[in-house]
Amino acid sequence: MSTTTLTVDIAGMTCGHCVASVTEEIESIAGVESVDVDLNAGGVSTARITSAREITEAQVGEAVAEAGYTLVSNNG
């Protein structure tokens, strides 16, 4: 089975709790298999999302907002 990878930048994350919140929300998107967050406390963090089907940046943006953070941009 092929998988799709989407990488997004997220602002406002400061600690492991933030990572857990964002990861949980993104994982709730249908098709998402894994989320790997590279925390940059106080700056822009990166989340690499692997999914079994295409997901949109808008879907990720909603999940990130639900967790209380802001999607900065899509770089891949």
Added chain:
Amino acid sequence: MSTTTLTVDIAGMTCGHCVASVTEEIESIAGVESVDVDLNAGGVSTARITSAREITEAQVGEAVAEAGYTLVSNNG
């Protein structure tokens, strides 16, 4: 009924999730009625603890450590 107040300094807290974790652990100490955390992200935060009976700084230190943070000092 009289209450006792203890104020402690805690290092390492960065966001509301940290506040929630620390508050939850301190509230699990027998006798504690309320915990009011003044978050200073990236610096030293202060927790003001009101309890129905005397609690020790050591008890609070254990709770704070359980949440993953460090008690800095007792200033009251």
